[in-house]
Amino acid sequence: MTGAHGISGLCDDQPVEDNTRQRRTAALRGCDRILSGIRPPTMREHLAVLDETGLLDDEPDFYGGGPMATLEERVAELLGTEAAVFFPTGTMAQQVALRYGADHSGRDAVALHPLGHLEKHERHAYNQLTGLRAVWPTTEPRNPTADEIAALAEPVGTVLLELPMRDAGFVLPSWDELVAVAAATGAAGARLHLDGARLWESTVHLEHPLHEIAGLADSTYVSFYKTIGAISGAALAGSADLATYARVWRHRYGGMAFQQWPAVLTALAGLRRELPLIPGYVAHARTVAAALAALPGARVYPEPPHTQRFRLWLPGTAEALNEAAVTLAEEEKIWFAAGWQDADVPGLAMTEITVAAPGLDWTADDIIEVGGRFLARVSPS
Known part of the structure; x- marks a missing residue:
């Protein structure tokens, strides 16, 4: 994963072609609603966080x-x-x-x-x-x-x-x-x-x-x-x-x-900002997982999730599911879930779901409704 919670489903060592990554990142940044992951910050946004610590005037x-x-x-x-x-x-x-x-x-x-x-x-x-x-x-x-x-x-x-x-x-x-x-x-x-x-x-x-x-x-x-x-x-x-x-x-x-102060200061800011919120992310991950499990052909593991992250399998190929995720984002400004990988189970692909601050506004009904539209893009029939 990358950043605070990752671009949904991107693994630490998962190779992604530059143009694919750029398209996916651009689509995610343009979304008004995000279920899994966060909007990836720019370098300027990362640097803006440094001022939150109140330590920028101190010695590095x-x-x-x-x-x-x-x-x-x-x-x-x-x-x-x-x-x-x-x-x-x-x-x-x-x-x-x-x-x-x-x-x-x-x-x-x-x-x-x-x-x-x-x-x-x-x-x-x-x-x-x-x-x-x-x-x-x-x-x-x-x-x-x-x-x-x-x-x-x-x-x-x-x-x-x-x-x-x-x-x-x-x-x-x-x-x-x-x-x-x-x-x-x-x-x-x-x-x-x-x-x-x-x-x-x-x-x-x-x-x-x-x-x-x-x-x-x-x-x-x-x-x-x-x-x-x-x-x-x-x-x-x-x-x-x-x-x-x-x-x-x-x-x-x-x-x-x-000197390593940019990384250090963003760590201090993140500890202050994110630690109090994590229990809420974990609690909502259980709601998200239960709703996703209700989609046709879906599998979730573990159920309920142990943390704010869990695995999701849906019908389709990784290529088709990734394309559906990006086109949904580009056309409807909604980020559902991407980073799909073909699984050992025939006919299914898998991704990792990360529930963070943007996902807290999603109700179970929202997830089922958008999930249905997402799957329709994978298999219109």
Whole structure:
């Protein structure tokens, strides 16, 4: 996804021809109503957000400090950790977290899920850069259970959970399941690391605040451009010892840029603006999902959604559904859902739905009515 909530359905590594992307972006920007995602901000709109922080007259960061230190303190406060360290990318932050686990345990194996971000979207950086090996506790489309962690065939330095697991449908465990996995990880002598790129969205389903979720883990990564809407950036949170280690390896990996204040300030603004709104997005996602599931031939997963995002399947090819989405936007100024991909299920294509501020005005009746018009463009008969 891109931006605060993504151009509906565009995946992190999904190739899109420039002219297709430009047409889709132009159509979305011209819409009066948006069901899934947000209107992608221009660079000028991104920069206008910087003034919201009230920090533009302060000194910028110089290889750290300044507003970066303010952001790090805010994240540590939210997650209840001793410290947090800003990184330019989540990929870099997670490599440092896994390296820390290997260095401190002497174990070069990491318990990962084959659908996790590190396996599917990071070009196996944990192996190519650090020489770590993956052990898969399960191949089921969910995070591993405590029993599966206890049954690992070899010792691992880190157990990694992705909360929520995006490529399984933005799914989360229950709170009791998460507590049990944390206990099993500790009993195995391993560290628990949370890939929490979208952890901000997980508190409603888990029914516990951010600091209690992060409190189960030894380290937590959060993204600032996913959900929060910053230009870029991430943080790795945990102990003071981890933070000291992370700052050294951030420098070694090339992540200590001279100044990073534009990303930092948009992250601070996003935390203030979006965090209070997320529970409302998650609640409305359940209304949206139920209405979409009522469309002819539709499938929704999970139902109800665990976060403000979920998967939708509709009849048709990805090409036909994407064309229908763009022409609906161009002709009626309504953005329904795009980013369709052909699915394993014959006759269906899949996309990811993101419920954000623009989608809050849609009622179930609105969704069914516009959904019918959308499907008519795919199959007029």
